[in-house]
Amino acid sequence: MSKTKGLNANQLKLIAIIAMTIDHIVWTVCPGYSTVWWVVILHVIGRLTAPIMWFFIVEGYYHTRNFKKYAMRLFVLAVISHFAYNFCFGISFIPFKTSIFNQTGVVWSLAWGLILLYIYDNENMKQWQKNIAIMLICLITFPSDWSCVATMAILFMGAYRGDFKKQMTWMMVWTLIYAAVYFVFIDKLYALVQLGTCLTIPLLYLYNGERGSWKGMGKLFYAYYPAHLVICGILRILIWGAGFVTATANF
Numbered sequence: 272m273s274k275t276k277g278l279n280a281n282q283l284k285l286i287a288i289i290a291m292t293i294d295h296i297v298w299t300v301c302p303g304y305s306t307v308w309w310v311v312i313l314h315v316i317g318r319l320t321a322p323i324m325w326f327f328i329v330e331g332y333y334h335t336r337n338f339k340k341y342a343m344r345l346f347v348l349a350v351i352s353h354f355a356y357n358f359c360f361g362i363s364f365i366p367f368k369t370s371i372f373n374q375t376g377v378v379w380s381l382a383w384g385l386i387l388l389y390i391y392d393n394e395n396m397k398q399w400q401k402n403i404a405i406m407l408i409c410l411i412t413f414p415s416d417w418s419c420v421a422t423m424a425i426l427f428m429g430a431y432r433g434d435f436k437k438q439m440t441w442m443m444v445w446t447l448i449y450a451a452v453y454f455v456f457i458d459k460l461y462a463l464v465q466l467g468t469c470l471t472i473p474l475l476y477l478y479n480g481e482r483g484s485w486k487g488m489g490k491l492f493y494a495y496y497p498a499h500l501v502i503c504g505i506l507r508i509l510i511w512g513a514g515f516v517t518a519t520a521n522f
Contacts (some may be wrong), residue, residue: 280327281483283474284492287323290316292499295359299503300510302517304458311464318467321417322442326475328381329429332388345382348493352376355497358504360518366414373518374414377421383408384425391426420449439472
């Protein structure tokens, strides 16, 4: 897919970075499920981030020249980001000390989503083996931000790469599952906020298949993701104190 106009990968990733930063700052400054209109709107804007990440994990998988190095970079980032993410929101670095939900950042799910794409394309594995691998990876990623929904969205978006309509349909199916859990177990208004991922569809539709002239966006994200979380963590301490948790009940 290549278009002369539209948005390139760098531009879309920059949109994701901006939306992510806005979302995390708002969670830090206004913790909990605020019903103030501007807080809700800013969280809706934050929903742009995850689908763009999922989309480019798929694109990265199909364009990478070295899958092992790509996967290793993501897992290293996931480990580093675990400490940055938990520091940001005041979550214990030790998993499951206080909850089974929201125990680490989304990069953990992104990395395992990449592994699922590899498993999906592995012709040496039988389907029952793939099904078991999918279930195990869902268990492994369940405690992370966006949970196993992120890994499954990546898998389905990868399976239907080249068919934008089906990619976006499945992206919204998994978002709806995530929203349904929010609606039943956490917060009804913020269940609707999760549906803000649909705002990503017109942006991804404009993707022109080009990376962009700047080659450093990948390195920027690897550095920026944990760095901005640490900054938000410092802001959390300055505003609320060292022991305050700003990610209470996130799924």
